[in-house]
Amino acid sequence: MDRAVRLVGVLLFLWVCQTVASVLGTPATVPLFGDIRTPNYPKAYPASNRTVWELAVPKGFLLKLRFKYFDVEPSVDCHYDHVEVIYHTRVLGKFCGQKGSLIGRYPDREPIMSPGNSLKVIFQSDFSNQERHLGFLAHYQAIDIDECSLPTNKDEGPQCQHLCHNVVGGYFCSCHRGYQLQSDNSSCEVQCDGEVFREEQGVISSPLYPNAYPPTLSCRYQLRLERGFLVTLHFTGLFQVDHYKEKECPYDTLQIVIPGKDPQTYCGTKSPGTIETKSHSVDIIFRTDESGYSKGWRIEYSSKRVKCPMPVQFPNGKITPDFKEYRYRDYIKVRCNVGYKMMAHGHEITDFLSVCQNDGTWHLPLPQCHIVDCGVPLSLLNGRIEYSVGRESENVYQSVIKYHCNEPYYKIVPASTGEGNEFVCSARRKWEDANQNKVIPTCLPVCGKPHNPITKVQRILGGSTAPRGSFPWQVLLVSAGRAGAFLITDQWIMTAAHNIYPKHKEQRDSLQDLAQSIQIHLGDTNVEHLTYMPRLEIEGIFVHPGFQMGALQFNNDIALIKLRHRVTVNETVMPLCLPAAGSLYQPDVIGYVSGWGITEGYKLSNHLKYVALPVVDLRQCNNSIQSQKNSHKMAGIPQLTDNMFCAGRVEGGEDTCSGDSGGAFTLLREVEGGVEEFYAAGIVSWGVDCGKKGNYGVYTRVERYLSWIQQTIQGN
Template sequence: MRSRLLFSAFLWIISEAHVILLTEMFGEIRTPNFPDSYPSESELTWNITVPDGFRVRLYFMHFDLEPSYLCEYDYAKVESEDQVLATFCGKENTDTEQAPGQQVITSPGNFLSLTFRSDFSNEERYTGFDAHYSAVDVDECADKSDEDLMCDHYCHNYIGGFYCSCRFGYLLHTDNRTCKVECSDNLFTQRSGVITSADYPNSYPKSSDCLYRIELEEGFVINLQFDDVFDVEEHPDVSCPYDYLKIKAGKREYGPYCGEKSPGRIETGSNSVQILFHSDNSGDNTGWRLSYTVTGTPCPDLRPPVNGKIEPIQSKYTFKDQAVISCNPGYHVVKDNVEMESFQIECRKDGTWSNRIPTCQTTEKNMRLS
């Protein structure tokens, strides 16, 4: 066995390294002169590149390199980009050296590099290695390590790649990953209702701009009441830079709102309200829920005419409320010198009644009997 000196590394005379580029989907890699003994003072690198969507799988059918402590003499080194995946030497594993055996190495990306290096001697005529590589399809749908590559809803794998799709009612964003909703034309015209972020109480969609409009006649005023549970993505130092809720009512604006503090009750003072909810392309928050009601412009209290009555009797009358004036038996409603059984008035949007209270007068029959 040849002796080794600590300074022998300085005596190595390594020939100029050669790089071989491999771009086929599979191939065989052998040390020089295989199956005869490999030459001394050699350095050879095979750079394997396969298409995007594939990885490189490498394994050795035969391996016989000079053994040494931590593979400091001859070795086969497997790398991917700047990461060393393995360094092999010898023929069998020991405490200080590793041989590939039946091990299969798979690159994390579509590139793998294999470097063979021999020092200045090969006295025992080691035969080197015979390796094989192939491109293997990446199942991106099964790989959950990179959130940026994950589909929002459905993932479909095919050889060399994958694509995303969305549940019914959603649209695929231009990033081909995110599922957004078309929610820019939500109109509410009833006097009460409930509005929520999409999918509430599940996580709301990403990359969406939702507009909810409440439109009622002039004379009504809209009041919003948010639930206590409120969950919109926030930033600890900047006011709502990611997701936010804004409200516009007439000339008033409220918000932006985000975080976990509910806006509570908002009396908008307007008959027209726009609620804008924006979400960016990240986050996993549940959103919000509100109920709205309306109140009408109040009209003055009513007093029934002498010998008459008003129905219904209310402590407060507001816009669109109606009242019917009628008279006691033996009397008729008289309005503009016209007798009638009853007369109806309505509270208008400006807070006035549609007509004055008529009078109750005795009928002509009663007048003759008297």
């Protein structure tokens, strides 16, 4: 029985909670919105029902109620079924009816706004609901209040004496500069001692300005700007501080205190005007006695950055940015002109930036722009340098040099990517030609143009002593005996292959061994003089691979010798040119041969001899050789091949002999500008009974070996 009673009590309590819908609670749990509805909604509400809703939202908000659906039995003045909306004791509305009903009061769609944060809603039905009216559905929500815009009423509005600030759910007060908010969070009192101003500009005025300032003030306004700023005080508007003529500023005073200067005291009605403090720190002290009605003062203060000195004139460079004046925090950059480098403290720098400091000085001194130096230009082997612009001791930007070879023995050849022999010291600190090429030209030896050509002296038949400088390519080669050779570059010598191998030796030495034993001399026409001169070191010997040493074999009789060091071309040393590909040796064309071979008395010559010989038709030469074979009745005469040609006179008397082997048979040719040069048409190779009537000398045809010569030189 007790258990049943307790159950009925619980159910009754739950029903009461449903019908009496209170939304009151603590601020932390008070909702910001919600819905209310009549009992049984959306079905017909019960008869004889009274339901009360106590609606509330957090403080600082207004409560807004809107009926989303409304259907309550209509009656005149809503006497029977009705809904009442009440704020405290004030009825905001009494509603009944339906949309479009002729009697009653329908709430329409306009919301009901509570003057505060709460509302009471009461629903009352009488003893019947025969037409099955459904009641209502309503939504409420919190609306933020702009307390600062409400009327200043002690009971209903804010009491901010100076400034009001609206925030969500409330408001707060603040005071003007120089005042302090009191404990009531609403009123303000003067508090002007120790206030600090750090902005670069602003306004400071006496309390209540332009109204009379309060009595017994002791104000200190402190201007504390960043170092590097200079404060200027501008007194604007009315200036009025109590004073008496009998004594200067005895009561109320305005004092300007600048560090390092005497304080300045002001009173009366004459404005101090504008004060340039030249300081970043200023104190404004205002003191008043207990009486007076003066209006006070107003200061608009501003500031300027400290000025740095103008940079001095900057030669060979540019300073940016270009300002009329530079102040604190400004910076300058420096750029040197093209062809100049930036130097600071004896070191080169790539960029420079200096900042104007707060004491009015630059944090770094200006650098200097020095002209760039390309250094000493590369020397030209067998040449010289001439300065067209500038001096040899400087080699600075835009200096101009010209390379010249030692003429007439060398000719200048530009680099493959170059242009000419003129070079300029560029801004890149390199010597460059017009195409920005840095590779200098080369001095190549002039070939075949002797200082004293034999064609200028009278020809002496039968062989004559060669004048000095007539055959500067002539080389004395000493192996097992005396032989000839000739210079074809400043490092390569050409000779007959059979000169390389000593005669009558069963065991042939290697070419490496022969390079140590063979002696090479050049630069003079006298053998005795030559032998006293240092021998030229040989780096390598290259015999044509088709040459076969034998009594009856002189085919491919050609060899090359590479010197370890290049020789200097001069009056007595000059290479001989090579023939052009496809050169034809016409019969009767005169060529010249020189050597230290056997003379008519069958003695070796101590002085260089030369002879002028005509080229002989190959068939005529071959017939001569066949005739010699028949007359000697022996097979010991070599075979004439297409790699050979003959020269000599049918009457004899002029020829090359033993000791001349390996020398050059030279011909003249015309080159550009009508200039003539000698070239190596042949190499003295072999012959039978030299100088006798009907016999001819045989020469290796150099033109047949141009490819082998080129490959050998380039490959070694």
